[in-house]
Amino acid sequence: MAKTAISPTREENYAEWYQQVVKEAQLAENSSVRGCMIIKPWGYALWENMQSVLDGMFKATGHKNAYFPIFIPLSLMSKEAEHVDGFATECAVVTHHRLEKGEGGKLTPAGPLEEPLIVRPTSEMIINETFSRWVQSYRDLPLLINQWSNVVRWEMRTRLFMRTAEFLWQEGHTVHATKEDAVAETERMLDIYAGFLENYMAIPVIKGTKSDAERFPGADDTYTVEAMMQDGKALQAGTSHFLGQNFAKAANIQFLDKDGTQKHAWTTSWGVSTRMIGGMIMTHSDDDGLILPPKVASAHAVILPFLKGKDKSGDATIVEACEALKAELEAQSYAERKLVIELDDSDTAGKKWAWVKKGVPLRIEVGARELEEGTVAVTRRDTNEKTVYPRAEFITKAPEILADIQITLFKRAETFRADKMTTEITDKEAFYKRFKNDRSAGGFVLAPWDGDAASEKQVKEHLQVTIRCLPLTDQDVAGKNCVITGNPAKYMALFAKAY
C-alpha cells in the first residue's frame, strides 16, 4: 500500500480527511474566534479567482456592485415575519458601543445601545429598505444590484469552508416590475451559478426548486444547485430566490407604473459563498490532498528545480533556467487568465509533497538532465502522469494540458455522481435500505413524492434524508406513486443526506 500524503484517507475517516486536506493545502485554519476561519493566501487567491469570474458574469448580465452596512437595526429585521423566524436563532447582536475598565483592568462592555444592531446574516432587510427609496417609477426598474461581503450566522457546529460563523459571499438583490421578470431573473442567476460551478469549479450540479420546508425564509420559491460529494452526501452550492412581493411589501417598495397606478414591486435575491471551496475540495481532492481545477487554481503550475546541494556548480544555471521558463510560461494564457507559475527553489526535503498537497495542477521538474536535453518533466496532479516534453513544446502546449485537466476533473466528478445516483428506487423498503447503509451516505435518489410535508418530515427524522430539490427536468410523474407513502406522486424529488 503506497503511503498517502493525507492521513487518514477518505475511506478511513472522511470528516478528518477533509480537515487535513484544508490544513495541509494551506487554504485556511481555525482562528482564536470560535467558528471563524482564517483564509490563508493560497485559499484567498482561489477565492479571488472565483470572485473575478463570477463578478464578470454578473456585470455581463447588467448587474452593478454596491455596498451596504454590516449592521441591521433590530426594528428593521423584524419587518418580515417568516424571514426573522428563519434567522433569529443564529444572529450575532451588538448591544454596546464601548468598553470600560473594571476591576483588575478587565474590560467590560458599557454604553448600551438604544436599539440593538444585528450583524447581517443576509442583507434582504437593509437592502430592500434602501431600495424602497431608490425605486419610484417603472423607469427605475429593473434594479440589479450585487454586493460582495461577509455575513455572520451563529452556527452550532462549524467546519472550515462548509459552515463557518462568518463567511464571505456575494448576495444579489434585484427589483422588478412584474412577476415574470423577477422569475426570469431568478432562473437566469441560477443558470449562471450552474455554469460557473460546472465550467470553472468542475463540479457537476443539479438544478431544481426547494420544497416548502427547505425554502429560504420569506421566499415564494427557492432555486438551488445541488452537488454530490465523495462521501455520498449532497451539498447545496448556490441558491437563487424568487421573493415574490413579500419583501417589497415589508420594506414598502412601490413604483408608479405606466398605467398611472402605484404597485408593489417583485424582488429576488441570490448568493454563493466560500462554501463552494468546501464543495470543490470534497469533489476533487484525493488521499494525497487538494486538487485544484485549473480555471480557478491559485497557481497553474510550480517549477521545482533539482539542485545539487554541496556541489553548487550547476545550481545557479538551473535556477536561472527555471526563472526563464517561468517568465515564458507566464506569457501564456489559459481561460482568459495569464498563467500563474510558482518557483520553489528551496532545498527542503518533501517540497514536492507540499505542492502535491496544495493541489497545483502541474509540477514541472527541471534538473541538470533536463537542461542538457532541453526538456521539462511535467506531472499532472489529477492523474499523476509524468511526461517529458521538449521545453518549447511544453510552453505552447501548457494551456491545452490545463484544459484537459479541467475537463478530466469534471468528467471524473460526473461519473462519480452517476454512480451515486439512482432512479430505480420505487418502494419505501428499498429507499430505507439505501440510506441506512453505514459505509456510505447513500448518494442521490430521484424518486416520486406526494408533495406532502409529512412524508418529507418522516424521512428526515428516520434517516436524516432531506429533499435536496425538485429537479427542473425529469418531472414526469404520470402514474407514479410516492416512494414513502404510496400515494399518487406530485413531483419527482431528489433525496439525499446533506451538508
Next chain:
RNA sequence: CGGGGAGUGGCGCAGCCUGGUAGCGCAUCUGGUUUGGGACCAGAGGGUCGUAGGUUCGAAUCCUAUCUCACCGACCA
C-alpha cells in the same frame, strides 16, 4: 443545546491513576554527510503544563469552579 473527547515548547503527543518544579517525535537554528526527491549524523534554542481558586513542605499530577477547542447528533449556506 445534548453525547462522549481534549487543552503540556511552532505542530502532534507522553507524563497524571501511585504529587518531588517537564519529556518524546516533527519543525526550527549551527556544523558535517547525502543528493532525480517525503534523508542521515552531531550539537543548539524554545514550555511558569487553558485560567482562577483550594489541599500540601511541595501540584502538569489531587479537589472545586470556569473558559476554550475539535468530533458525533439536533439546527442551518
